[in-house]
Amino acid sequence: MREIHQEVDYVRFENVAPDEVWSEIADLFVSSFAAPPYNESPSDLHSIAQWGPDQLASPGGRLVAASHDKQVIGFALSQRLDQDISWRRRLDAMLPARDAAIMPSRTVIVQELAVRESFRGHGIAKQCIRELLSSRTEHDAVLGVFGQAPQVKEMYTRWGFSELGTCLIYGGTVTLHTLHQRLPWRA
Numbered sequence: 259m260r261e262i263h264q265e266v267d268y269v270r271f272e273n274v275a276p277d278e279v280w281s282e283i284a285d286l287f288v289s290s291f292a293a294p295p296y297n298e299s300p301s302d303l304h305s306i307a308q309w310g311p312d313q314l315a316s317p318g319g320r321l322v323a324a325s326h327d328k329q330v331i332g333f334a335l336s337q338r339l340d341q342d343i344s345w346r347r348r349l350d351a352m353l354p355a356r357d358a359a360i361m362p363s364r365t366v367i368v369q370e371l372a373v374r375e376s377f378r379g380h381g382i383a384k385q386c387i388r389e390l391l392s393s394r395t396e397h398d399a400v401l402g403v404f405g406q407a408p409q410v411k412e413m414y415t416r417w418g419f420s421e422l423g424t425c426l427i428y429g430g431t432v433t434l435h436t437l438h439q440r441l442p443w444r445a
Contacts, residue, residue, distance in 0.1 A: 266331070266382060268389050271321040275314060279323055280307045282330035290372040295406040306370070316341040318366050318396065322389040324373070324382050332373035334386035338396065339365040349400070352423030352436060360398055360422075360438070366391070368401035384417065384445065391443045399441055405433030417445045 271279070284307040292300045314321050318338025323330050339345055340362035349360060368390060373382045391399055400422065403411040411421075419437040427434045 265326075266380075266385075267325045268385060269323050269325065270389055271314060271323070273315055273319060275311070275321050275323070279321075279330065280310060283307070283310065283321075283323065283333050286330055286333065286372050286374055287370065289374070293375075296404060310335060310370075313337040313341075313369060318394075320390055322386045324386055326377065331377045332382040332386050333370070334368060334383075334390040335370040336366050336368055336390050336399075338363065339367055339400065342367055342369075345400070348402075348425050348434070348436065349422070351425055360400070364396050365398040365400060366394060366396040366441075368399055371401075383413070387417070388443070388445070391439075391441060394441055397441055399439045399443065401437050403435045403437060405435060411435055411437070418443070 284304050287306045288300045288303045290296075291298045291303050310321070313319050313335060314337075316337045318336060318341065320336045322334045324332035339349075339360075345367050346362055368387065371383055371386060373386070401414070401419070403414060405424070414437050415421075417439075419439045422436045422438045424433050424435050426432065
């Protein structure tokens with residue numbers, strides 16, 4: 259594990275972030291999710307540089323970038339549930355009589371979270387989520403965790419998130435656990 263000699267800076271972006279930030283985020287996203295246990299396509303992952311800014315520009319869009327020595331080492335990205343039809347469909351399938359508390363216009367989705375491997379275990383992910391969820395108008399947060407990453411699900415559980423349900427994605431090849439947290443988050 260890498261020792262951090264300088265402070266980590268957290269910058270919150272609302273609506274827009276510079277292209278150079280998105281370039282670094284795309285590289286980090288690829289290195290995090292093309293590796294096991296995810297093994298996703300690097301070219302598909304790199305497309306965050308195209309769709310990420312659209313999510314950031316949408317209602318509830320927020321990006322938190324963690325930097326060390328002027329390099330992005332972690333990030334978290336959100337948007338509001340009413341802006342993402344695929345997430346609404348997942349929740350509808352899991353919760354046929356949707357909990358009245360999970361209202362799309364009052365729920366934020368933690369779309370992505372990644373920390374450079376050499377910086378994991380230093381609280382950077384938690385601080386990114388803390389910054390992402392602070393001072394929000396929404397009442398709830400949801401996020402998805404792939405079934406092949408049980409340690410990530412356990413991390414969120416330790417942070418107070420609870421499971422709403424599961425669904426199959428990617429043509430039924432991956433189980434997605436959907437987790438929930440009431441806001442404000444006090445972890």
